[in-house]
Amino acid sequence: MSARTTLKDVAREAGVHISTASRALNPSTASIVNPETVERVAEAARKLDYRPHPLARGLRTNRTMSVGVIIPDVENPLFGPIIAGVESVLVEKGYSVLIGNADRGPSHADSLVEDMLKRHVDGLILATPSRDVSDAARDAQREVSMVLVNRSVDDDSIPAIVGDDHAGIGLAVRHLRELGHERIGHVAGPSWVSTGKGRRDAFLHWIAAVGLDPDADLVEEAEWYQVEPGTTAALDLLGRHPDLTAIVAANDLLGLGCYRAVRSLGKVIGVDVSITGYNDMPLLDLMQPPMTAVRVPYRQMGADAASMLLALIAGEVVSPGRVLLTPTLAIRASTAPSGR
Amino acid sequence: MSARTTLKDVAREAGVHISTASRALNPSTASIVNPETVERVAEAARKLDYRPHPLARGLRTNRTMSVGVIIPDVENPLFGPIIAGVESVLVEKGYSVLIGNADRGPSHADSLVEDMLKRHVDGLILATPSRDVSDAARDAQREVSMVLVNRSVDDDSIPAIVGDDHAGIGLAVRHLRELGHERIGHVAGPSWVSTGKGRRDAFLHWIAAVGLDPDADLVEEAEWYQVEPGTTAALDLLGRHPDLTAIVAANDLLGLGCYRAVRSLGKVIGVDVSITGYNDMPLLDLMQPPMTAVRVPYRQMGADAASMLLALIAGEVVSPGRVLLTPTLAIRASTAPSGR
């Protein structure tokens, strides 16, 4: 709470003009000032514990050195790694990260974007569902650099970093096929969410690709990415096809829903029915049995988004469209060779 | 990316001097300017989509309207609710939240504090372990308002919002006692972490309080708050006391470690041995069996910390020391009446 030391103090201490002190302290301009003066100023700055005032600097340079990150729900463990990834690369470059938690619905996300613009962030990273993006974000894009993460927008007008769902579902389906499964079902996410539709389509594609019959009846859509809807959907699916030996869930929570459904039918997970999740969220390996899941590199997703954003801010031309990150498969006990 | 509209533009549009425009737009000074002028200025501001520049304002008023939150590990689901709580009350008041992820060790936390100070945040909320706090934080406290959350510092020189571990452990022990358990063990956290020691002491206190023998031999300390060390500690404990019918774990992950230990001994959780966790992290209710756990109100913890910080910033005298938040008990299938 004490009086801060300003550049003026440093200049006085070093016996130079404030502008000289400024140049001396700034690496990119230090070359045009006498080396020993630079040293003297640096010494003075050190002695006085000088810290440049980011507001004053930002006011002059018209950059806040901050970027906003808007998350649909901070309490969802999924977003921790994304934030961590973003933070790791931005802090490195001297930026700081403002986070906005849009847990009060789509319009809340809009107002957060608005807030961020007021604060004149240098860039924006959005992880909110695409539907929310459309309205406020588009015109925000005119004011500030912007990158989407884990979501994309239909026309790819905003650069996006997303997981390769097609490849991910492929990993799961091929894994099950290699284990000998021939009757594989899919519990899909809501079709109005981009991932819901994308993974569903990918599922049918890969089923055909591994030589099985891509019957749309093998897919049951859950109302929402939660355990309960997953159970309901799985029960429906298993009701129609009691002979299924494997289920590919569009999401970890749906997968856990499948766990419950399978158990309630008196069958054993990983023996009678194999199940795969998607995302590989924390603790999934501690479930009983540990769940095989497609792992999406969320942390890297955040890091890549941040890097791309920095490039945009720097004015580099970034090819728009979406960057696909390749998922891997974490194989655990919920999948096993088919009984027959 | 377009040219921003400044107060000057608004003033020109409204046909008044810039200072008049400033006062007209500021609710606390609008009273000293002619009401119809106020309206005219407001109209102009609306028309031009004027947004005050936070940097310029902050430079003048010496406040950034931002607070820093430092988290030991953003990827840990535990901190999501804390962040959400903090964010919810701060955004409400027009502050924005800078988050720092100290996942590269204690010194990293220090450098983040340093970064935050450079940015001249109006306040700081630290959730990092107390040991890390000591060094950099103390002198940071002289420069900026500061509140700890989920951690406290020995001499209570920094206000802290923490869960009431004593009460929480009491909930678990009394619950087990009421179920008829008489031989209850404790898998403790590391004693050099404040919660480790606190919960251990509380355990022995409550064991005595419910009329059992507070034998220190009933406690086994895990090396770290993780599953694996929990298993090791539980195996040691059960090795010494094969007749234990219940274990109070100092942490959910340690509790899951106990799950493994109990299973590896061929016993059934919730039948042969009851287990309680601590924190009640997400997904704990999806474990097999769902784990009974002490639930700490993390979101409220964040919210309270933020409120207290606002009070500090406003210059109100806040009684130092720690605020204890009362936990509750989420009773699930991992605890059941004692067999005898």
Place this chain on the structure above:
DNA sequence: TGTCATCCCGCAATCGTTTGTATTGTTAGA
């Protein structure tokens, strides 16, 4: 000795606000 580059450095404007003080115009009181 005079001229000119070269190198450092100081001067001052500027970023967009807020806010203390001066100025203007209006009205009331004597």
Place this chain on the structure above:
DNA sequence: TCTAACAATACAAACGATTGCGGGATGACA
């Protein structure tokens, strides 16, 4: 009619930095 009081607004100085521009000192060279 003159002045005091007051309201409403304008002026200008900050806040702390960056940066184009100009000027003084120094040295080289003729």
